[in-house]
Amino acid sequence: MKNDAFISIRNVNKYFGSFQAIDNVNMDIGEGEFFSLLGASGCGKTTLLRMLAGFESTSDGEILIDGQPSADVPPHHRPVNMVFQSYAIFPHLNVADNIAYGLRKHKLSKPQKQEMVDEMLELIKLPGYGKRKANELSGGQRQRIALARALILKPKVLLLDEPLGALDKQLREQMQLELRALQRQVGITFVFVTHDQEEALTLSDRIAVMSGGKVLQVDTPEGLYEAPKTREVASFIGNMNFFQGTVRRNGSSEAAIETQGLGSIPISLEKVTKPDGAPVQVALRPEKFELLEEEPTGGHFVSAKMDKTAYLGERSHYYVTLDGKSEPVAVSSTNQFVARDDDRWKEGEPVWLSWSPEAVVVLDAD
Amino acid sequence: MADTSLSPAEARQSAERIKTSWFSALLYRSEALRGYLLMSPTILILTIGIIIPFFILVAMSLWTRDGFGFDTTLTMANYARTWDEPIFGALLQRSFWISGVATVATILVCYPMAYYVAFHVHKNKMMWIILMTLPFWTSYLLRVFAWKVILGYEGVINSGFMSLGLIEAPLEFLLYSQTAVIITLAHAWAAFAILPMYVSLEKIDKSLLEAATDLGDGPVARFLRITLPLSMPGIIAASFLIFIPTTGDYITPALLGGPDGAMIGNFIQLQFGPVNNWPMGATLSIVLMLWISAIALVFLFVTKKAQDKIA
Numbered sequence: 062m063k064n065d066a067f068i069s070i071r072n073v074n075k076y077f078g079s080f081q082a083i084d085n086v087n088m089d090i091g092e093g094e095f096f097s098l099l100g101a102s103g104c105g106k107t108t109l110l111r112m113l114a115g116f117e118s119t120s121d122g123e124i125l126i127d128g129q130p131s132a133d134v135p136p137h138h139r140p141v142n143m144v145f146q147s148y149a150i151f152p153h154l155n156v157a158d159n160i161a162y163g164l165r166k167h168k169l170s171k172p173q174k175q176e177m178v179d180e181m182l183e184l185i186k187l188p189g190y191g192k193r194k195a196n197e198l199s200g201g202q203r204q205r206i207a208l209a210r211a212l213i214l215k216p217k218v219l220l221l222d223e224p225l226g227a228l229d230k231q232l233r234e235q236m237q238l239e240l241r242a243l244q245r246q247v248g249i250t251f252v253f254v255t256h257d258q259e260e261a262l263t264l265s266d267r268i269a270v271m272s273g274g275k276v277l278q279v280d281t282p283e284g285l286y287e288a289p290k291t292r293e294v295a296s297f298i299g300n301m302n303f304f305q306g307t308v309r310r311n312g313s314s315e316a317a318i319e320t321q322g323l324g325s326i327p328i329s330l331e332k333v334t335k336p337d338g339a340p341v342q343v344a345l346r347p348e349k350f351e352l353l354e355e356e357p358t359g360g361h362f363v364s365a366k367m368d369k370t371a372y373l374g375e376r377s378h379y380y381v382t383l384d385g386k387s388e389p390v391a392v393s394s395t396n397q398f399v400a401r402d403d404d405r406w407k408e409g410e411p412v413w414l415s416w417s418p419e420a421v422v423v424l425d426a427d
Numbered sequence: 428m429a430d431t432s433l434s435p436a437e438a439r440q441s442a443e444r445i446k447t448s449w450f451s452a453l454l455y456r457s458e459a460l461r462g463y464l465l466m467s468p469t470i471l472i473l474t475i476g477i478i479i480p481f482f483i484l485v486a487m488s489l490w491t492r493d494g495f496g497f498d499t500t501l502t503m504a505n506y507a508r509t510w511d512e513p514i515f516g517a518l519l520q521r522s523f524w525i526s527g528v529a530t531v532a533t534i535l536v537c538y539p540m541a542y543y544v545a546f547h548v549h550k551n552k553m554m555w556i557i558l559m560t561l562p563f564w565t566s567y568l569l570r571v572f573a574w575k576v577i578l579g580y581e582g583v584i585n586s587g588f589m590s591l592g593l594i595e596a597p598l599e600f601l602l603y604s605q606t607a608v609i610i611t612l613a614h615a616w617a618a619f620a621i622l623p624m625y626v627s628l629e630k631i632d633k634s635l636l637e638a639a640t641d642l643g644d645g646p647v648a649r650f651l652r653i654t655l656p657l658s659m660p661g662i663i664a665a666s667f668l669i670f671i672p673t674t675g676d677y678i679t680p681a682l683l684g685g686p687d688g689a690m691i692g693n694f695i696q697l698q699f700g701p702v703n704n705w706p707m708g709a710t711l712s713i714v715l716m717l718w719i720s721a722i723a724l725v726f727l728f729v730t731k732k733a734q735d736k737i738a
Contacts, residue, residue, distance in 0.1 A: 116637055136640045149638035153656050153734070162652075163642035210642065 066125075067092040067250055068113065068218065073122035075108055075274075082108045084274035085122075090252060090267075095244050097253045097261040100271035101297075106254045109271070110220050113252060114143045127217055141218040142211035146226060148203040150195045156182075157191030159206055163214045181209040184243070201232045208243070218250045225260065237263050258298050262286065270294050292342060292424050301344050302390045305426070310337040318343055318423065322386030323363060323416075332423045340426040347393035349420035352379065352406065353413040362415040365390070367406050372396075379406060381414060390414070488709035497706060505710035515694075515711065519718060522691040525605055525680075526673035529612035533669050534662060536613065537620040541661075542654075545628035556625065560618040567615060571682050574611045578602045578683070603685025611683055612673045620665040627661025628654070656734055663730055671719055691715055 066089035075083035083105045090096045098106035111117040112124060115136030124131045127140060142163070151159050157178045164174055182188050185205035198206065204224055211219055225233045225240075241264050244251050255261050261268050262282040269279045278285060278294045289295035292303065306320035316333045317325050320343050335341055356362070365381040368389050377396055380389035392414070399405055406412065447455075454461055463470075489501045509515040544555045562570060577583045578601040585597035600606055631654060639649040677692030684690065691711065698708030 114641060116640075135645075136637075137643050137645055141641075143638070143641045145634050145638055147632065147634050149632065149634040151635060151638070151653065162639070165648070165652075166643050210638075214642065 065091055067094070067127060068252070069125040070109075071123050071125070073109075073112070073124060074120045075105075075112065075117065076120045082274050083112070086274075086276050088269055088276060088279055090250060092250055093248050095241070095251045095253065095264055095266045097255060097265040097268045098271055099255055099258060099261040099268050101256055104271040105274040106271050107222055110143075110222055110252060110254045113218070114141055114220050115139050140216055141220055142214055142216040143220040143222065144204075144207045144211055144224045146222045146224065148207040148224075150198070150203050150206055152195045154195065155191065156187070156193045156195070156198070156206055159195065160209045160213055162210060177213055181213050184212070184246075185209045186239075200228055201236065204228065204236065212247060212249070216249060218252060221251060221253045223254055223256065225255075226257075233260070240264060262298070270297060272297070286346075288422060289344070289424070292344070292427065295344050295422065295424065300347050300391050300393070302347065304343040304345070304386065306341050306343045308333055308335045308337055308339045308341055322383040322390070323361075326361065326418050326421055328418065328421065328423060332421075342424040342426055344422040344424055345416060345420060347378070347391040349416055350390070350392045350394075351415045352381075352392055352394055353415055356413055357415050360415055361418060362413050365412050365414045367408055367410045367412050370406055370408060372405065377405065381412060383414070484709045484712060487706050488713050490706045492704045492706055495703070505707055506714070508707070509710060509714050515714075518689070518691045518694050519715070521605075521689075522674050522715075523718070523722065525608055525688070525690060526612065526670055526676070529609045529616070529673055530666050530670045532609060532613040533616055533620045534624075534665055537617050537665070538624055538662070541621050541624040541628055545625055545631075556622070559621050562614065563618045568678065570615055571611055571679055574607065574614070575602065575683060578607050578610070602683060603688065605684070605688045607683040607685075608680050608688045608690070611679050612676065615679070616669045616673065619668045623664035623668065624658060624661040627658045627664075631657050659730060659734055663727070666726065667723060671723070674719060675715060
């Protein structure tokens, strides 16, 4: 990624007064990549996006866009366009004029402009909407027009600031799919800001998880979910169960981790770098556990007691208690074989928990 | 009507419990009546203070003077005179010119102030607005006299420039001229211009400006394509608020205008005062009113067209 980096963010810091909004961020975004900045509100993701757009300056460090240092380039000369959280549709212009807004400098004839606008309306699946007034549009339509208005300029990078945040759940899911398809179709680099981890996982090629102005981890969705590097990332993306443990090296071929609650887990040497006796944490996703009625004959398992259950339709969430661990363990399983109320686990029932050592993530102790 | 199970007697009793006066019930049922009730004080004042006098004015404009009384036979003679005698047309034209220039000057001076407070002041906006209306805390007449002191033959400007050696003799065009009237009017009506323009600028969503910049507009293009059209309602309101009352103003031209600065208001005042030709005064007032309405309509039409063009 280093060589064909399209956007390079190098040692960037941003201070608002004494408050540090961006803390020494380094990352590279490839050409044509769908890149997400994910984090809770106030983590600095929007500030970073606005720095790419040119609405905020960097306090120090530099940002290269397409190899060009961008510090002295004002927003209206950058090869990037932005879709605003509020969409910022110009209220005094109709749909066609909104979409054609940025074409002013391109010195095109009216029919040429018209043709490009029609093409865009086709792309966002709103053909024939050109004459509509801005206030006659629904939220989803405004969002698409904001997209078209930016895409018509064929920017090298499209910046999206939580563009789906204001839409209801169904429309949001539909727009996610469309956005992803659109990005494939136009092949432009997308930098997408969101606080919704599911959205980030669905859409992105790679995700940067941010917190407190720092980038915690940059990885693919699978990488972030299956192999988080820190406890913060692990608990921010999805649910995670954590177990305290100690490294046990008893030979050269294999290591094991002695955990509180799950017993001894064999771990391949690639996953543990710590010496014998070092404290670590072991993390396991709720869906990596299997709930069994009978004691299994092989593999890794412990006995547990069902504490709480929650039925969510396609899947159920359970909390089970283990000996040697004070907080309950979250388990998630599909309801593939649940047809009636009786088929589900009852609170207080004894169960067996089984898991595979491959699914185990080893993290540094706190 | 959920409680259908109640016996008639019980129903009556419970109906009595929540009985309201027929008047409030009537008000509750009729939204139109509520509206009229709310408007009634205004309607009353409008009728007594404006509509009745207006019809008296119309009637009087159709009379003629007869010695110290009126000849009440209806005639269009006064209107014919305002059309035929060039003095009336010239005065009217000058009035529109002076108040038109004053309006434009006021808008040009006040728009940046309103813009500054709306976009660049983040704390104590209200205090800024109050400070801008500060001149309004003294009487209009006093402000006019103050300008007389500033612009006069031996006034602040002339004596200041002379003591600095910038000029040899006092500048005579300052006082008793159209310039003096325009300056005074523009200053006197500034607060009326700032408030509506501030309100319309303040309402503009800042992300629209960022979006325009993002789409390639520099500061000037962004101002012309976004800020100006979106603040147009404020500019139009301000223009009307200044243009209409200043056209008929007579204090300022009377005190500062001199012979060149006299406006139609002064002439109307003459008719009702020293000349004692009330029917003529009434006719001139009506003619002025009609012209202002016509200009206002044209202005509205042109700005509407211009806005469509910019878009």
